[in-house]
Amino acid sequence: MKAFIVEDEPIARERLKRLLKEIGGIDIIGEADSKEKALSEIKDKEIDVLFLDIKLPDGTGLEVAKEVIETMEEPPYIIFTTAYGEFALEAFKVNAI
Template sequence: MIKTMIVEDEKLAREELKYLINKEDDFKVVFEAGDGQKALDILNKHQLDLLFLDIKIPGINGME
């Protein structure tokens, strides 16, 4: 299983992407974050295989 995380501040976009990813047999969204700081907190504690990252998010942006 490929463990993924979605970082997206728009809830509807995050939910749609999660739906599409979870339809695939080998992929599973295990974490979601709506801002950069929450994403960093999760990434510092957990090992993931793939990250879907919005560049323009509140707080710490996707490029930082």
């Protein structure tokens, strides 16, 4: 499974990478720390699952998710990695897990 991580906090990003490696069978093919970098990096990759932080320095993970869903022929599964429960309903609108 090919995964891409979008998380602006380095410690959180490293922890997620470590947890995914422990699971096994997951190839982390890229990572980004901002909305702009994520959208630029994601467009040319085949991704199975996208791990998205909600709050990014230049936008939101919800904005990234919407663009990915609208522009990719086969969008990846989207998993939001956040401590902000108030975004849950909005996340489900973009078919997030």
